[in-house]
Amino acid sequence: MLLSAFLTGKLNEIKPFIDSGGIQRFPIIENLLGASPADIKPLINRLTTERVLLKKPYQRVMCCPHCEDSSNVFVRHLCPICRSNDLTVEKxxxxxxxxxxxxxxxxxxxxxxxxxxxxxPIVSDGDYTFLGTTLFxxxxxAVNVEIIQTYFCSVCDSEFSLSNATYLDMYSYKLNKRLIPEIQQHIILPLLMKVLSDTGFMVQTPGYFIGASGSTYNFSLIASRGETMVAFDIVQSDRKIGVQSILPTIFKLAEQRSIQAFLIAIPELDTEAKESAEAGGIICVEGTVSDILANGAKKICSYMTKLKHLNGRIRVRR
Ligand SMILES: [Zn+2]
Ligand SMILES: [Zn+2]
Ligand SMILES: [Zn+2]
Incomplete structure (x- = not known):
């Protein structure tokens, strides 16, 4: 869910937030997944270790060195002579x-x-000139003293200075763009598996079959229901997909005539590739990942209900 939110553009960056209890949280993910902060932290850590998410420094938050809480840290100004914080600033x-x-x-x-x-009464700007600020x-x-700046934590009632403060480094997270093709496959395949098993198919992913020549071939997914066998390949590119990319699918089908192949093409095939695929009896489902995630299941379901055998080869009724 998290990754498909990234892929469909619903989510662009995961930004942290410190709640009133001083806990670092990720409200976007909490809402998206309905998960608790305690579950989200390990998820983010794991996705970051696997480099699915890339982290970037977001903010450094000062924490109390005694209780490590950041939610109630205040700046305090003190008199350098008696360390009182009862100071008056005068203009x-x-x-x-x-x-x-x-x-x-x-x-x-x-x-x-x-x-x-x-x-x-001094009523407007034109009545006076500003001379300076004094501290009392x-x-x-003591007058005109150089104030000392310290910090105060009202959670544990302790005072500390800049030099002994501790810090919480917060990061924001983005999807590792290099992994998009791989992630797309991982998201689209589970969707296909669900659609197919909901319509009574036995699903195998990746799916293998032995061709007429005795060689083993594999598709991203093969599913069977009774005598009906369907196979899916996924091809993707950042531009229109040419015929070269679909040749392996066409070649595999030449070895196994009774299988109905589907080609999920992201984002779309060029004219030559589309004509070649259709000439080879392949059903093409084209679209961006978000199109496929949003409408692909419906489209594939409608094909599944139209499948029928014809001369040893499955055909979709038009
Ligand atoms: Zn504290
Ligand atoms: Zn003083
Ligand atoms: Zn006067």
């Missing part, structure tokens, strides 16, 4: 009308200040 402005320097709390808007010398420690009275 200093000059009131242009009287030249007075006015200090206001950083959290108050300048436009709400009053000049204490001339008792005029409300505990020891």
């Amino acid at each position: 200093t402005i000059r009131h242009l009308a009287c030249g007075n320097e006015v200090r206001i709390n950083a959290s108050t808007s300048v436009e709400k200040a009053l000049c204490e010398k001339c008792l005029t 420690c409300n505990d020891c009275g």
